[in-house]
Amino acid sequence: MKIKNGFVLRDVCGEQVIMGEGIGALDFGRLLCLNETAAWLWKKAEILEEFTVDSLADALCAEYEVGMEQAKIDVAAIVAEWQKVKVVE
Amino acid sequence: MDKKFFCVAGHAFAVEADEKTLSQMENYAPFVVNPDKVGNVVFSLVVQNETAPEYTEETRQEDEGQSIICGRTAEGEPVFDFFLFEKSTGVLVSSKDYKDAHLFLNPENGASSFALNNSLMVMYALSTATLETALFHAAAVRYKERGYLFLGKSGTGKSTHARLWLKYNEGAELFNDDNPVVRLFKSDNGKMFAKAYGSPWSGKTSCYKNVGVRLGGLVFLSQAPFNKISPLSGVSAYAALLPSISGMRWDKKIADGLHRTQNELAANVHVWHLECLPDEAAAKLCCKSVACQTIQKDDSLILAEAVRLIGEGVSVTFPVNGRSMLPFIVGGRDSVILEKPESLQVGDVVLACVTGRNDEKSYVVHRIVSLKNDLVTLMGDGNLALRERCRHSDVCAKVVCVVGPKGKRYLPGALCYRVAAKIWYILLPARRYLLWIYRKVNGEN
Numbered sequence: 422m423k424i425k426n427g428f429v430l431r432d433v434c435g436e437q438v439i440m441g442e443g444i445g446a447l448d449f450g451r452l453l454c455l456n457e458t459a460a461w462l463w464k465k466a467e468i469l470e471e472f473t474v475d476s477l478a479d480a481l482c483a484e485y486e487v488g489m490e491q492a493k494i495d496v497a498a499i500v501a502e503w504q505k506v507k508v509v510e
Numbered sequence: 511m512d513k514k515f516f517c518v519a520g521h522a523f524a525v526e527a528d529e530k531t532l533s534q535m536e537n538y539a540p541f542v543v544n545p546d547k548v549g550n551v552v553f554s555l556v557v558q559n560e561t562a563p564e565y566t567e568e569t570r571q572e573d574e575g576q577s578i579i580c581g582r583t584a585e586g587e588p589v590f591d592f593f594l595f596e597k598s599t600g601v602l603v604s605s606k607d608y609k610d611a612h613l614f615l616n617p618e619n620g621a622s623s624f625a626l627n628n629s630l631m632v633m634y635a636l637s638t639a640t641l642e643t644a645l646f647h648a649a650a651v652r653y654k655e656r657g658y659l660f661l662g663k664s665g666t667g668k669s670t671h672a673r674l675w676l677k678y679n680e681g682a683e684l685f686n687d688d689n690p691v692v693r694l695f696k697s698d699n700g701k702m703f704a705k706a707y708g709s710p711w712s713g714k715t716s717c718y719k720n721v722g723v724r725l726g727g728l729v730f731l732s733q734a735p736f737n738k739i740s741p742l743s744g745v746s747a748y749a750a751l752l753p754s755i756s757g758m759r760w761d762k763k764i765a766d767g768l769h770r771t772q773n774e775l776a777a778n779v780h781v782w783h784l785e786c787l788p789d790e791a792a793a794k795l796c797c798k799s800v801a802c803q804t805i806q807k808d809d810s811l812i813l814a815e816a817v818r819l820i821g822e823g824v825s826v827t828f829p830v831n832g833r834s835m836l837p838f839i840v841g842g843r844d845s846v847i848l849e850k851p852e853s854l855q856v857g858d859v860v861l862a863c864v865t866g867r868n869d870e871k872s873y874v875v876h877r878i879v880s881l882k883n884d885l886v887t888l889m890g891d892g893n894l895a896l897r898e899r900c901r902h903s904d905v906c907a908k909v910v911c912v913v914g915p916k917g918k919r920y921l922p923g924a925l926c927y928r929v930a931a932k933i934w935y936i937l938l939p940a941r942r943y944l945l946w947i948y949r950k951v952n953g954e955n
Contacts, residue, residue, distance in 0.1 A: 432773070434744040434745060434748060434773065436744060436745050438745060442760060444760045452752075454745060
């Protein structure tokens with residue numbers, strides 16, 4: 422999986438927001454507010470380029486004191502949201 | 511070939527073209543400047559009657575019989591092809607830094623002013639995007655030395671609403687009907703403010719005024735079977751501005767610049783959502799709400815919004831104004847964090863809505879000095895010799911924390927309140943409320 426071309430994370434008045442800016446993402450037509458965990462995962466996904474729920478969960482475990490099982494559940498939920506609004510492919 | 515200089519919202523640009531083309535630029539007349547007085551230009555445009563280079567299409571925008579095809583030449587230079595009723599009127603080729611551009615007019619199509627106006631708008635928007643400047647799609651009125659911009663999708667009734675202002679709000683004046691410019695500035699005390707300017711681009715209305723006025727508010731319009739106005743803040747304010755700012759966001763530098771400007775505007779300028787009918791009541795309601803200039807009224811609106819957020823379980827942080835002379839909160843430096851009160855105790859510092867003289871309601875941040883049944887007594891500033899009373903339900907929030915300059919936190923409850931000045935008011939500076947960093951109390955970390 423990877424982040425679709427043209428989607429960026431920006432700081433909007435203190436909130437972390439995904440928006441469509443690139444060609445192909447211009448018709449996204451909405452702003453997606455992320456909580457801190459989701460924003461952290463997004464930035465990780467940007468670095469990884471190609472990612473999976475497992476690779477993001479690994480990263481989450483390395484950074485935060487959280488069990489692998491819980492991390493996978495959290496990451497899967499967030500990634501499912503991203504898939505639902507089609508910002509990843 | 512002849513060359514002329516123009517200055518729009520303080521940004522100068524040059525146009526080189528044959529005499530006939532230049533003489534057609536009547537809408538630019540108020541913006542002509544003497545070449546000697548021009549320092550830097552943001553861009554130069556050369557208009558030619560030659561065949562345009564080949565390009566590859568990247569995307570296109572269509573709107574009411576007009577369309578712009580955006581693409582690139584083989585060398586990667588940005589290209590904009592302006593179509594009117596499916597015929598190309600001219601092709602604009604810009605350098606990658608948007609400082610130099612050529613417009614190749616289609617000699618078979620007489621709509622050269624259409625191509626020229628669009629080229630200049632595109633070049634202006636792109637070359638100033640990194641200069642804290644935004645070209646808006648809006649109708650703009652001046653009222654009591656403030657500018658108000660009405661935004662919205664095509665056909666929402668921006669112009670209609672502006673007309674209603676002129677008719678029903680005495681003293682209102684239209685200064686642009688389609689593409690005003692907004693610029694951000696920093697005042698001496700470090701606060702951001704914005705100015706709105708007229709431009710040579712005013713849609714179907716010939717209203718080409720070379721004026722600049724302090725921006726009083728941005729009003730996002732939508733049609734409704736009733737009239738209702740509400741303030742927007744944070745992400746909602748940003749979202750309301752997004753479709754109204756011209757630019758080419760698929761170029762990262764442009765996108766970064768426009769985002770910065772838009773973010774500052776959302777944080778420092780009043781943004782409103784007006785759901786309205788095309789009638790007199792809408793113009794009057796809007797004017798009454800957005801044009802109230804007294805700080806007090808601004809503040810009560812700001813606070814009303816804060817109170818609403820707190821009620822939703824959001825913890826709200828905001829800066830304290832410099833005039834407030836606080837015992838341990840230093841105005842202009844400290845912030846307070848407010849949360850929904852679970853229980854109240856004597857000694858708590860709270861935000862409460864109290865009724866003062868003239869039956870005017872106002873918000874104060876005071877310490878509770880006594881609690882009797884439902885009656886809460888707050889201690890006012892000694893100079894004002896006030897002790898306010900209110901009901902339990904009038905207490906909107908509790909100050910849970912004071913944040914100092916380096917993020918150092920103090921707990922108001924932990925401090926001895928028998929200091930000389932026990933009380934302080936939070937005089938909220940207008941427009942800062944959008945800077946609140948709020949986070950959901952129950953949100954994940």
